[in-house]
Amino acid sequence: MGGWAIAVHGGAGVDPNLPPQRQEEAKQLLTCCLNLGISALRSSLPAIDVVELVVRELEIDPLFNSGRGSALTAKGTAEMEASIMDGPRRRCGAVSGLTTVKNPISLARLVMEKSPHSYLAFSGAEEFARQQGVELVDNEYFITEENLGMLKLAKEANAIVFDYRIPAVGLESCSAGAGAMESVMQMNGLPISIYAPETVGCVVVDSQGRCAAATSTGGLMNKMSGRIGDSPLIGAGTYACDLCAVSCTGEGEAIIRATLARDVAAVMEYKGLGLQEAVNYVMKERLDEGKAGMIAVSRNGEVGYGFNTTGMFRGCATEDGFVEISFDNN
Template sequence: MQDDTIVNFDLVLKVLLLPALVFLINTYFSSCKGKCLTVYVRGNGTKILGSSGSLKTSGFCIMSSLPFTGVMIAFFNCLGSWIKQVRELENNLYFNAGRGSVLTSNGTVEMEACIMDGNTKNCGAVSGLTTVVNAISLARLVMEKTPHIYLAFEGAEAFAREQGVETTDSSHFITPRNIERLKQAKEANKVQVDYNTRPIPKDDKTPAPSGDSQLGTVGCVAVDSFGHLAAATSTGGLVNKMVGRIGDTPVIGAGTYANKLCAVSATGQGEAIIRATVARDVAALMEYKGLSLKEAADYVIEQSAPKGTTGLIAVSATGEVTMPFNTTGMFRACATEDGHTELAIW
């Protein structure tokens, strides 16, 4: 299939959105008996063509070309169950995290992840992982088992082995689809920002007009019945990125942040998100300007982050949820225990 493949919108909803939503709801509810309020499934910003309900995708397969991020408002004492859902998404090769991570210019993977507890501001982040099966698990161990916040590359790998974290040969992460993505990016001498948008030349300092830097970054935000908040994000980064490149995901305050007011996980063009300190700015506007979560997130997306580069998911201590984006569209869905469901793109 070619880049101009048109996927029927109704088929996308039936084949991808609803099964993904049902999967998250069923697996979460079955493993956690807490009072789960809401579950969301949200996709990275993507270029959507026209208003007739069709969208342009890369065409390898429906699921591989649509980026998704999960959001959960959940009973925080079920943190193990919540992290398990991130792990499940990392294990799914259709997401740009874990098993499906895109490749560097050397044809290798360098995965990164971050987790933050808003109540204590404890956090853990990892980058440059090549053998760790679940980066989010290692990030949690950095938070809980070390005096540090951030471990990267060989140091992070050594810590993973020390802690008995599951590892595998790096070839496990090299999938045919991502080999093809890298090949296309190299032929164009580009760093691939999004399969549905214009790639960014390596020497181009301006952001792409639309699209996101991460194909299927996995992200979650959570709040428990006491108002305790947490955020987590995991990704493989950019197609054909330079070896050693670190994106926004593991940078506290950029791609991931949580405090006693809100939890935020961002997605999009990593360099733009870092410059705009997207996640922290949402919290700062609430803290210092007294804005609501929606007002703060809308300001950051509309006034701070360059247009066409950023989307975020956020939840407040009172359970308010917002998911703004400045790309053309963003896949998102929600369901509540009372049976309410919602699906949206624009």
């Protein structure tokens, strides 16, 4: 075993021209979460505890798309989903359609540990949350002014928004004219004031070689009510086993088709690839035209990541002192 390692992401699809203030806010949050995880690992917390701890912190902060700050459905509500997986015995828990649970990732863990099932959704998940006594809040808690603005633009453009992109026709309908829009700072064709974030996740291997993964999201902006993405689907957005742990972000439907997270473990096991080799292979060979990113750790204390979008917010650290916080290819 090569010691502990941790990686965290705040979503794929980041524009390289993201304003410096936004870059700094995201890096500060990732640094805070990474340090939280490092401290927990140095205190010998198991990997499964660390991934829950870190993702809870990301869910509380509205900067990224999970918990407070979740992307909104076409009805203007937040419907959240999350999953968690403990590698040693491949135990897992997942939830979808949450509207009042403050920390979806913790309910996912309770599904894993306190129910006979692996996945609960919508009213059944909410009822289980009440039975377990988790903290509940009104749906308005999750809704931010930025995301209300993003939803308005998405509706006017008749689009479901993934990784900050929207057809140009939508921008034209939201301005006094093309000339007016040219003077506004934009990111992937969107005004900065309606920036929309992406999924969060964390993967950890502890000093005992135990791997765990956790992923949480509000899904796509302007999604149909009831839509379920890759984040709560074990093997698609989240996977952990005795070899590695993986958390994905990006175009959910493409990640689902590719069973992206599980495939990393599969090519490590069946092709004998190393962690980064496996990530590179899966990103190149399994996504077709889909856009996504992932973070991963191995039981040997390695970290890896990959993305085919313009960027991916991420941070990682290993026991030997390596630390990185970045969002682009530099």
